[in-house]
Amino acid sequence: MSLDARISVDERGVDAALTVPHGETLALLGPNGSGKSTVLAAIAGTLRPQRGHARLDERTLHALDRDMPAQWRHPRERRIGLVTQRADLFPALPVIDNIAYGLRARGLSRGHAREEARSWLARADLLGLADRRPTTLSAGQARRVAIVRALAAQPDALMLDEPFAGVDVEAAQQLRALVAEQTRSITTVIATHEVLDAHLLASQVAVLAGGAVVEAGSTATVLTRPRTEFAAAMAGRILLRGEAQDGALVTPDGARLPANTSEVARGASALVAISPLEVRIATAGQRADLTDTVRLLEPRGDLVRVTGATLAADVAPHQAAGLAVGADVGWRVTAPPVAYAA
């Protein structure tokens, strides 16, 4: 079922609209504190927003706008699964009964619900945990069980709030595989601050900044051709605005960056989103595409990010040797980036 929602929660500064087509997965991408959890909780009905609405196809979950009589469905009537980044499992129940919980609530007998739960656990390769108490599980195991529990209740849509946060790398890997496999046909929203999750799991992306969705669309479009600094930052790119010239983007302060301008008319305003991985530092004797001043040097894993006023580059440490804040630097782009219409 397709999901359509607009969530306004004043005290958290959230006013966000999003839609997810039937069976698709949307990555709700935003930094910590941008309001992702609030949006998900409001759709699931565990938090009551001030205004807005949420609909699954034609079924109204809530409608709280002033010009209409208020409608509010209790979360138990919504059929929306919710998995959060907190300890979700009911500590008093073993894993098997946590999974069976939603099935029991739907009226299945105890035995039947357990049988059903067992098959869900088997599908997720978690059968070995069936009789364990939640407190004895690792964070990753508990998260996987929580996702399976939400799925076992056969919701119409699934809300996953930072499902890969707070677990180790290997557990995150297993969780991603589980989510990728199990949410293929269910309308899903994954709140995450990791662009990787969007690339791997989502066909749709909505970028949340300061409580509002600033950009939304297909994953490929939003992450490779962002239109806002927020979306570009989430995608790990630097957004440059300017005017399309022959084979270059000319920024308002006159810098010229080589670019593929075949898509845009000459003289039109255009955007370029370039990854710091596609930028190199010109060595002595090399012609620079763009000159700049170093503003910041910081480690990025095995690389060093050299940030200037206009561009940034992720380079090997030895290439950054000798650079200091305030020094002049010349950038070279590995391939001219595509300029697209602003």
Next chain:
Amino acid sequence: MPRWMLPLALVGAALIAVPLLATLLRLDWSRAPQLLSSPAALDALSLSLRTAAAATILCVLLGVPLGYALAQWRSRLQPTVRALILAPLVLPPVVGGLALLYAFGRRGLLGESLHALGIEIAFSTAAVVVAQTFVALPFMVLAVESSVGALTGHHESLSATLGASRTTTLRHVTLPALRPALITGTVLVFARALGEFGATLTFAGSLPGVTRTLPLEIYLQRESDADAAVALAVMLVALAVTVVALAYRPLARRAP
């Protein structure tokens, strides 16, 4: 722990242990069986156990919802209401007894309406139970309130998203989360009800078999037969220590 704290800790322990030990030493062992099996002693013991059990049940029935509601209530009034509900903890029991008189007594706020309904609480065993519940209820409220953690509400919300009704949620999510508090609270409440004296004396009076509980019997026996009072006191202390030792562990140590 800094070393200077140890003597203070020992003084504290002695302050409690020495009087209890002294009571034990006063006990006339040869007469104890006879004193403890006197009809007056047995009446008082039986009455104490029955009323304390009834008060404990009332405290569970009323204190759990109250503690739970208090934990979840978000309002500027909450601290005031909470302080009011916990007042019997710091109130001298006699004052509690007077307050109960003003409410349920013959000339009390509700007493006349109750009288019209044919309900007479004063000087009855019911009055003893009411007095014990009055002084013990805050222990249950505190225990429950402090154990309703941030996760309890979270789990209740999730239970709803899984389609569970409120009652199912209460049974499988909320009550299990409150279990340690329920055990601790029940023990504390029972022990407090068993030891109740001042409010009972003021509100319920003192009649053998009806309102004269063990502490009241001890108080009265002390006037005429100190040995009997000591024997009863030792029994009460033994009962209280046993109950507390068997069932009460600090909440923190239960945490998994």
Next chain:
Amino acid sequence: MSRAAAAVAAAAVAVGLTGCASADARHELTVYAAASLTEPFGELEAGFEAAHPDVEVTVVHGGSSSLAAQILEGAPADVFASADEAQMRVAAPEISGEPVVFATNTLTIAVPRGNPAGIAGLDDLADGSVVSVICAPQVPCGAATLTLAQSAGLTLRPASQEGSVTDVLGKVATGQADAGVVYATDVLREPAVAAVDIDGAHAVISRYPIATTARAEDSALAGAFVDYVTGPHGRALLADAGFGAP
């Protein structure tokens, strides 16, 4: 807390505990007296102090049984005035000299002002429909009440047997009880109650003995107080409060 601070705190506690024991040259006299003697002993204290300007008298009131028990446990009483001879005997090991009976009292029925239940005599208290309160037989007023009821051939049916006459009076004064058996003098000191006479109340007379204790620091002074109470001045004050002569 530093070691010095701990020492200061300990010193403060010590001062607090001993601070009340003043070191001046005034003589102190502590009198333990039955609760029913509260009124006259207030005046006796003032009168004795007026006659002995260098003496500070402190009167501690309580149930006689409870006072006797405290004296046995070493309470700092110089004089003990009991509401009955039995409790004086309980305290005997700590008593010096022969106790002297200085006052008598009789029992009466206290009812709330206006006597809402229409109590007419002790036989009404044998009727279960009347809410009545008496002293428990273990305390002097209860023992006297029991004797009186037995001599009248009655079995009282109280709603409660209290540990002290003050508790009986309180329950009547607040209207919790329709009637209570107390000392005749108690009714005089509680404006919220009225007395209903008991026929034959004089058959059971409570006798109040007074004596100096063995641990009295200044036995001459304690003796002087006893003499004052039993003397003409004391007798007049006690008669004013409703007590009978010995």
